Amino acid sequence: MNKLLVVALAVVLAACATVRKVESGSRPVGERMTMTIEGDWNHLDYPGIRPAQIWTMEGVTIDEFLIYSGIRDGQVMHPETPASSQKKNIVFRSNMQIEDVVAMFEGLLTRDGSTFRVISVEPYPFAGGQGFRFEYERIRKVDNVQQRGVGFGAVDRGELFALIYQAPRLTFFPRHKDRVEAIARTVSIR
Amino acid sequence: MKRRDLLAGGAACWACSLVHSAWAQTPADLDYAMPDRLTQPDPASDEGGLWALMDREERSLRRSPFAVRDGGLKAYVQDVACRLGGDHCPDLRIHLVRTPVFNATMSPNGMMQLWTGLLLRIENEAQLAAVVGHEIGHYLQRHTVDRLRDIKARSAFGQFLGLFGLAGAVGQLAVLASAFAYSRDHEREADRIGAILMHQAGYDVAEASRVWGNLLDELKARGQDPELISPLFATHPAPPERRETLAAYAAALPGGSAGDAAYETGTGRFLDEWLDDEVKRAQYAETLVLLSRLLTRRSGQGVIHLHRGDVYRLRGEKGDVDLAMADYQAAIRSADAPPRAYRGIGLTARQLGQKTEAVAALSRYLELAPDAPDARLIGTYVAELR
């Protein structure tokens, strides 16, 4: 991680973002989703991150846990800013199949110029129903960090619920992967 | 100062020069004598400092996971540069960078970067020569960075949080490019020299203006007048003027070849990967214009139909299902029939409730690509449909 980036991030976070601790236990996320976590996470909030929540164990420049709860049909995923507004937004549609949802995240996670390669996609139980699970490799454009990522989710009554975790592939991804898998198993949607 | 930012800006030129044009008069001076080989300037000078910075940047670029390392492809592009650059050939080092955006940059130390989004959009060797010749023009004339703006910190932040929608690294690069652009006069001079070098090397200069025409078609597909898309276009003369200038050069420097077959042979085996990266941008209107244009190629029809089918399927607007199916069917009839076209047929048929067709096509896909990353997903679909 280069120094300038960290400084820039710190300055901006001080200006408009909040960080708060999320402690072990059962945690509601959004209106319909609840999940149980073990170990403390840091929940970072700032305007540009919506409609997701972003949590981190090691710091947001290292690992990112993106949580999507109750994304509705037609909702824009991380709207483009005025600076790049000539680009079309990426939108969730409730009739998306598993392969479409994975392609949507592929689009989001490469928007910064990063590469993305799907390693596996499979149906997977999620929140007591049929969902999906995928794994991928990503090379982050800004600093060439080689990441590994895993995603879980389901579309329930037309709304998308999904968890995505990505971290540097050699140290941090293996360190926290089981923790994330465990969280995914505890998700309930009402 | 962060080296990468300086590079992204200081050297950026081809894409940003889209905004510098305005010279639709008949070109007068079509003679050009290349200078002797350039030597590294005094390290104590500004130019020497920039040169050293670029040397360091080049070393990091060589290690970058985004650097395209295929020897054959690099040699092919390097050969084109050498045809154009003559005695300067050993000093021109071309680096190919995997990024699905149309851009090329030239640094004063002889490092040229071509992005894969540019290689995807180029139709023939003469168009490649137009881009490379223009960049060589900047190099030979020692054009230096004309403007600098202090936006480095902002851009670093924007790149990092690009994923979350604050600003994409790629979009940010475009902003940087405009901030660090060469002057309009330098762009004109590079265009003129590029055309002369093309002509001397036996390329059809008319292809240079086609590069701009094709780009304009994609920009228009965004649903806006190119001049309104960005403040950059609004404050500068329109790109069509530049296209006309280059067309005027072509009239004055007739003859030469386009080199379609050579380009397709040299780059064809990367078409699939570059199109994958292009489709992931999720900018479907522009990509459809590009894909339809690429279908005029002589080869790779199956891969192109496959990707156009994927774009229609992913876009999912009214009527897109039928268009997707037609493209997938065309793909499997093509000489290069890619296995993923069966996947596309199967997924589309499944959504239409055509179970028999879906099972047949998805099973065929799994036969042809048993190790595909989505094999378990597709296998489950087949089992559910049976």
Ligand SMILES: [Zn+2]
């Ligand atoms: Zn230029």
